[in-house]
Amino acid sequence: MPVAIVLASVAALLATAVLAVAIQGRRSASRLIYLICLGACVIGLAAASYQLVHGTPTAPELHLPIGLPWIGAHFRMDALGALFLCIINLGGAAASLFAVGYGQHETLSGRVLPFYPAFLAGMNVVLLAADAFSFLVAWEFMSLSSWALVMAHHQDPENRRAGYVYIIMASFGTLALLLAFGLLAGPDGNYAFATMRGAPHVQWLPSLVLILVLLGAGSKAGLAPLHVWLPLAHPAAPSHVSALMSGVMTKVAVYGFIRIVFDLMGSPVWWWSTIVLGIGAVTAALGVLSAVMQRDLKRLLAFSTIENIGIVFIGLGLALAFKANGMHFASALAFTAALLHALNHSFFKSLLFFGAGSVLSATGERDIEKLGALIQTMPQTAFLFLGGCMAISALPPLNGFVSEWLIFQAILVSPDLPQWGLKLMVPAVGALLALSAALSGACFVRAFGIAFLGRPRSPAAKAAVETDVFSRAAMGTLLALCVLAGILPGLVIDSMAPVALGMVGQSMPAQTGIPWLSIVPVAESRSSYNGLLVFVFITISTLVAIEVIHRFASRAVRRGPAWDCGFPDPSPATQYTADSFAQPIRRVFGPAAFAARERVDMPPPGDARPARLSVALRDLAWDAIYAPVGDVIIILSEKLNHLQFLTIRKYLSLVFVVLVALLLTLSLWN
Amino acid sequence: MDATALDVAHLLAGGMVLISFLLLYQDRMFALLNVFALHAIVLAASVAWQAHIQNAPHLYVPAAIALILKGIIIPVALHRVVIRLGIHRTIETVGGIGPTMLLGMGLVALSMVVMLRAAATADPLAREDLAFALSVLLLGLLMMVTRRNAVSQIVGFMSLENGLILAATGAKGMPLVVEISVAFSVLVAFIVIGVFLFRIRERFDSVDVQALDVYRGEQR
Numbered sequence: 001m002p003v004a005i006v007l008a009s010v011a012a013l014l015a016t017a018v019l020a021v022a023i024q025g026r027r028s029a030s031r032l033i034y035l036i037c038l039g040a041c042v043i044g045l046a047a048a049s050y051q052l053v054h055g056t057p058t059a060p061e062l063h064l065p066i067g068l069p070w071i072g073a074h075f076r077m078d079a080l081g082a083l084f085l086c087i088i089n090l091g092g093a094a095a096s097l098f099a100v101g102y103g104q105h106e107t108l109s110g111r112v113l114p115f116y117p118a119f120l121a122g123m124n125v126v127l128l129a130a131d132a133f134s135f136l137v138a139w140e141f142m143s144l145s146s147w148a149l150v151m152a153h154h155q156d157p158e159n160r161r162a163g164y165v166y167i168i169m170a171s172f173g174t175l176a177l178l179l180a181f182g183l184l185a186g187p188d189g190n191y192a193f194a195t196m197r198g199a200p201h202v203q204w205l206p207s208l209v210l211i212l213v214l215l216g217a218g219s220k221a222g223l224a225p226l227h228v229w230l231p232l233a234h235p236a237a238p239s240h241v242s243a244l245m246s247g248v249m250t251k252v253a254v255y256g257f258i259r260i261v262f263d264l265m266g267s268p269v270w271w272w273s274t275i276v277l278g279i280g281a282v283t284a285a286l287g288v289l290s291a292v293m294q295r296d297l298k299r300l301l302a303f304s305t306i307e308n309i310g311i312v313f314i315g316l317g318l319a320l321a322f323k324a325n326g327m328h329f330a331s332a333l334a335f336t337a338a339l340l341h342a343l344n345h346s347f348f349k350s351l352l353f354f355g356a357g358s359v360l361s362a363t364g365e366r367d368i369e370k371l372g373a374l375i376q377t378m379p380q381t382a383f384l385f386l387g388g389c390m391a392i393s394a395l396p397p398l399n400g401f402v403s404e405w406l407i408f409q410a411i412l413v414s415p416d417l418p419q420w421g422l423k424l425m426v427p428a429v430g431a432l433l434a435l436s437a438a439l440s441g442a443c444f445v446r447a448f449g450i451a452f453l454g455r456p457r458s459p460a461a462k463a464a465v466e467t468d469v470f471s472r473a474a475m476g477t478l479l480a481l482c483v484l485a486g487i488l489p490g491l492v493i494d495s496m497a498p499v500a501l502g503m504v505g506q507s508m509p510a511q512t513g514i515p516w517l518s519i520v521p522v523a524e525s526r527s528s529y530n531g532l533l534v535f536v537f538i539t540i541s542t543l544v545a546i547e548v549i550h551r552f553a554s555r556a557v558r559r560g561p562a563w564d565c566g567f568p569d570p571s572p573a574t575q576y577t578a579d580s581f582a583q584p585i586r587r588v589f590g591p592a593a594f595a596a597r598e599r600v601d602m603p604p605p606g607d608a609r610p611a612r613l614s615v616a617l618r619d620l621a622w623d624a625i626y627a628p629v630g631d632v633i634i635i636l637s638e639k640l641n642h643l644q645f646l647t648i649r650k651y652l653s654l655v656f657v658v659l660v661a662l663l664l665t666l667s668l669w670n
Numbered sequence: 671m672d673a674t675a676l677d678v679a680h681l682l683a684g685g686m687v688l689i690s691f692l693l694l695y696q697d698r699m700f701a702l703l704n705v706f707a708l709h710a711i712v713l714a715a716s717v718a719w720q721a722h723i724q725n726a727p728h729l730y731v732p733a734a735i736a737l738i739l740k741g742i743i744i745p746v747a748l749h750r751v752v753i754r755l756g757i758h759r760t761i762e763t764v765g766g767i768g769p770t771m772l773l774g775m776g777l778v779a780l781s782m783v784v785m786l787r788a789a790a791t792a793d794p795l796a797r798e799d800l801a802f803a804l805s806v807l808l809l810g811l812l813m814m815v816t817r818r819n820a821v822s823q824i825v826g827f828m829s830l831e832n833g834l835i836l837a838a839t840g841a842k843g844m845p846l847v848v849e850i851s852v853a854f855s856v857l858v859a860f861i862v863i864g865v866f867l868f869r870i871r872e873r874f875d876s877v878d879v880q881a882l883d884v885y886r887g888e889q890r
Contacts, residue, residue, distance in 0.1 A: 667783040
């Protein structure tokens with residue numbers, strides 16, 4: 001029974017966490033722990049994929065007598081849970097494999113090893129939980145263990161700040177989810193998902209629950225404007241944990257959103273989708289714009305995660321809109337596209353974070369302005385990182401293209417929607433999506449070009465050495481998955497059919513029967529895509545071009561002065577920099593999105609001091625929401641501070657007045 | 671029998687409310703202590719009556735504790751404390767007897783409204799007992815709030831406890847251990863507060879709790 005197998009692997013992971021405490025400090029401890037985690041994840045992956053492919057629609061429920069006495073703990077693996085378990089355990093296995101090598105560089109492994117298996121276990125239990133209590137407990141367990149991992153290097157004040165912001169946002173998110181489940185459970189306390197599912201609700205209740213879920217799951221996923229913790233916390237953790245948090249934990253948040261909104265809340269109302277679509281589109285655009293501005297490689301990747309979460313939520317918003325209007329076919333298309341993008345993002349974002357981790361351990365640098373020419377010293381890592389960049393930039397024939405293309409196909413069906421609000425809104429969302437896809441390309445051209453090409457900008461970058469074989473194996477596996485999912489998308493889409501069937505009542509037409517491995521989302525006359533054909537075409541045309549050049553180009557050696565690219569100064573500092581690459585985009589979008597201000601300090605002729613150009617970017621979400629909230633809290637707590645220094649009689653009077661007031665309320669209530 | 675039982679229970683519980691009002695405006699220490707002793711004796715009678723009509727002989731235990739501890743030992747001990755502290759001649763300024771009384775009447779009305787409605791389905795004996803008990807409790811709290819002298823505050827606290835015991839015994843089926851522990855908690859509170867009284871007195875030459883506030887560097 002797959003549920004029991006996954007639970008057993010969770011138990012193994014928890015035992016590993018205890019083991020890690022016992023054997024920390026031994027030389028081979030890190031390798032052993034990560035190998036056990038790898039094994040547990042592989043077992044979980046096997047069980048979940050078996051359930052996804054062979055599972056029956058009515059998955060059996062496992063009831064354990066732990067947790068609250070009158071509820072117990074319910075565990076169930078339906079198709080949705082199985083799909084996300086695949087994502088989690090695949091990401092977890094890759095991260096564990098990477099960490100077998102990468103963990104050797106960890107100086108404080110005693111602070112990482114116990115929490116890493118616990119984090120994996122927490123995420124697995126969230127996906128298995130079939131009642132609100134175990135869901136929330138596992139959710140909080142996941143948050144706290146990842147918080148401990150973020151705080152692993154707490155000597156750095158930046159990391160401490162990241163941990164502080166993260167734990168506040170995580171608690172806030174759990175609180176919102178707690179309230180959402182409380183509303184769904186109703187006054188009788190039906191905390192099991194099975195009874196929650198069919199329960200009738202008051203008119204306004206599901207809408208309120210939607211808002212709470214957007215706050216709760218959205219803050220974990222990184223939806224704007226709740227994303228502020230994410231670019232702080234994800235880079236602060238060790239790189240394999242960053243990969244898990246960005247590539248995998250955000251998917252758990254997406255799962256939470258889908259589970260509540262698509263599964264537990266019943267039939268949707270059309271205007272819900274406008275909220276989800278709007279937030280998704282803003283998140284996508286804002287995330288990628290911030291990513292283009294970053295110099296820290298890991299923070300850049302974290303902002304790009306925000307962008308991709310925005311894209312997933314655009315897909316989910318479309319699915320809600322279609323589902324509310326009874327267009328189940330289109331809804332299945334949008335829903336599958338969102339799931340596919342979540343899966344793809346877990347592949348390439350983990351890959352990219354592994355690459356960033358390899359660069360970090362080889363050079364000690366996260367600032368791309370201090371890297372450069374790594375393609376010379378780390379050729380294999382460079383190749384794998386380039387593959388990840390191409391996938392995340394949605395270049396065919398890789399997997400990122402397929403999911404974004406499917407979302408665009410869903411957007412193109414939107415004129416059939418009856419509501420004018422949606423008819424007008426969806427194309428605008430599509431435009432923002434196109435903008436973020438394009439900017440994402442720019443972002444990763446910049447990241448790869450500055451970090452891996454050119455000349456080394458620092459001695460550390462020059463002295464880098466190729467990373468170890470385990471790390472390369474992990475990255476290679478993920479890149480192979482990216483390519484496979486890109487050229488055989490039909491297989492992946494078909495495996496998601498039971499999920500879509502369960503959540504939106506319809507699935508996309510089977511794609512595996514279509515000749516030449518094409519995918520046809522709506523109808524042959526509208527659109528089709530063949531990843532294999534594109535792949536073959538690219539391969540053949542490249543080979544032909546190479547052949548032509550080698551055969552017909554002149555082999556004569558010519559000598560001439562090297563072109564200096566307009567830089568007669570040979571210093572590497574005169575190269576094109578990351579900030580210069582981002583400057584046009586900053587000029588266009590900066591004032592609106594970041595209140596960007598550029599100041600040029602040009603000394604008058606005769607003055608020997610250097611000219612200076614300074615750029616200041618502000619996080620508007622922080623300025624507009626978080627700073628005022630923080631101020632209000634400080635003012636309130638200063639006012640309430642007086643309560644600590646009252647006289648005994650005043651305390652007694654306070655108790656008395658409150659008691660009488662409560663009794664008065666009670667007597668006036670009915 | 672039934673009607674008589676109800677009437678007597680009412681009489682005793684109502685008597686406790688009345689004595690609570692008496693407590694509210696006593697401004698001499700000895701008078702206050704005497705009234706408090708009366709309060710405890712009526713409580714003991716009420717609990718004993720409950721034991722009789724509920725056929726629950728174990729309730730005689732709390733009744734005996736209330737009579738001996740609160741009706742005799744604690745008032746006598748407080749008498750001696752007052753004499754040792756030398757405050758038996760002082761007249762406490764209670765301040766605004768009229769408003770305090772009016773407030774107390776309001777509280778009784780409030781507890782009647784709340785309890786009679788909240789426990790509408792309960793057995794009438796328990797329901798009205800609870801309403802009286804809540805009144806006694808609120809009046810005790812009111813007394814603690816309006817008094818400045820530490821001894822009067824103790825008396826307020828004790829009468830509040832009496833209200834609790836009245837409530838606990840009025841409800842059928844409450845385990846004996848709860849009633850006993852409530853009865854004994856008062857003793858513990860008395861010892862602790864008594865020790866504190868002498869400590870305060872030692873340090874500030876007064877048992878007016880305002881002295882504490884002055885010590886903390888605050889004006890009221």
